[in-house]
Amino acid sequence: xxxxxxxxxxxxxxxxxxxxxxxxxxxxxxxxxxxxxxxxxxxxxxxxxxxxxxxxxxxxxxxxxxxxxxxx
Amino acid sequence: xxxxxxxxxxxxxxxxxxxxxxxxxxxxxxxxxxxxxxxxxxxxxxxxxxxxxxxxxxxxxxxxxxxxxxxxxxxxxxxxxxxxxxxxxxxxxxxxxxxxxxxxxxxxxxxxxxxxxxxxxxxxxxxxxxxxxxxxxxxxxxxxxxxxxxxxxxxxxxxxxxxxxxxxxxxxxxxxxxxxxxxxxxx
Numbered sequence: 001x002x003x004x005x006x007x008x009x010x011x012x013x014x015x016x017x018x019x020x021x022x023x024x025x026x027x028x029x030x031x032x033x034x035x036x037x038x039x040x041x042x043x044x045x046x047x048x049x050x051x052x053x054x055x056x057x058x059x060x061x062x063x064x065x066x067x068x069x070x071x072x
Numbered sequence: 073x074x075x076x077x078x079x080x081x082x083x084x085x086x087x088x089x090x091x092x093x094x095x096x097x098x099x100x101x102x103x104x105x106x107x108x109x110x111x112x113x114x115x116x117x118x119x120x121x122x123x124x125x126x127x128x129x130x131x132x133x134x135x136x137x138x139x140x141x142x143x144x145x146x147x148x149x150x151x152x153x154x155x156x157x158x159x160x161x162x163x164x165x166x167x168x169x170x171x172x173x174x175x176x177x178x179x180x181x182x183x184x185x186x187x188x189x190x191x192x193x194x195x196x197x198x199x200x201x202x203x204x205x206x207x208x209x210x211x212x213x214x215x216x217x218x219x220x221x222x223x224x225x226x227x228x229x230x231x232x233x234x235x236x237x238x239x240x241x242x243x244x245x246x247x248x249x250x251x252x253x254x255x256x257x258x259x
Contacts, residue, residue: 013145020152023181024159031176031184033084034096037162044155051148058141 010059014052021048084167084174094243095168095236099229100211104161111154118143166227168240170247173216175225191247193219197240199233216240 021044028041087093122143125131131139163178173189194216201212206229214233216225230236 017148017152024155027159027163027181031163033165040158040162047151051151055144055148058144062137062141
């Protein structure tokens with residue numbers, strides 16, 4: 001269980017983020033009037049995807065065992 | 073595919089087929105710019121920490137990759153916070169049509185107030201521009217007093233409030249002339 005803790009934390013953080021992101025996108029598309037809210041929703045969605053990919057790449061490149069042995 | 077970016081311009085829920093939008097107002101851009109500037113400053117924190125750590129210690133490569141992941145997670149929620157503010161800005165708006173005024177304010181997620189006022193109910197309009205920057209950039213509050221005893225409509229931090237006041241008064245006069253006795257002719 002403890003071995004899986006970091007991946008559970010990362011997955012939890014990403015799930016929380018996408019729930020919040022969905023709420024932002026829902027509000028912008030559902031209640032926004034005119035073009036600006038739709039463009040903002042599109043930019044937010046694309047930016048969120050890019051940041052998530054960056055996080056996943058950094059996570060995959062991470063060597064936690066090596067890091068802990070370096071620190072302790 | 074991207075029709076939704078153009079075809080929804082100034083159409084809103086419950087817009088009558090005979091109704092024309094005269095003004096569509098958000099708060100002044102400077103109000104949003106101030107909030108974005110605050111987020112930009114917050115966004116510099118990881119960069120400052122990274123530079124400071126690099127100057128003070130020789131950070132091991134493994135620890136550096138952990139820090140980079142932490143920075144990326146920080147920026148993910150920073151991105152959310154930035155767009156939360158932009159969302160609140162874009163969902164606070166005031167619409168003046170040739171029949172009514174609509175005040176839509178978003179106070180947070182799932183917390184929304186929408187009020188409307190028939191143009192015939194307008195009694196007087198006042199403009200408040202307070203401060204150096206609002207005076208310089210010409211933005212401020214506009215207050216519409218209605219026929220009801222206490223009810224007031226507030227347009228908050230809108231651009232060119234004096235011009236908006238004139239437009240509303242003109243629309244009010246045209247509406248009164250076109251609707252004698254406040255009877256709606258379009259049904």
